[in-house]
Amino acid sequence: MANTKSAMKRIRQNERRRLRNRALRSQIRGAVKAARAAEGPSRPAVVLEAIRALDKAVSKGVVHRNTAARKKSALARRLVATP
Secondary structure, three states: OOOOHHHHHHHHHHHHHHHHHHHHHHHHHHHHHHHHHOOOOOHHHHHHHHHHHHHHHHHOOOOOHHHHHHHHHHHHHHHHHOO
8 A cells, every 4th residue: 555645646646547548448449349330321420430539539648649540540441441
């Protein structure tokens, strides 16, 4: 257990950040899964929503920018490849 005030504060901060990061990662997974499963005329909008979620996660430092770029690229390729 932490002995100093600053260490105890750091534990509290880390826990808050862990929970926020976990929620954002879950949101990203859901958005990407929905984008991959989407069909019909609403598909581009769903893909854009997933890309927006990925960009937001990058800006908050939840995922690495290269990881987000890879996922966005894969979604875009699928969108163009399948009519």
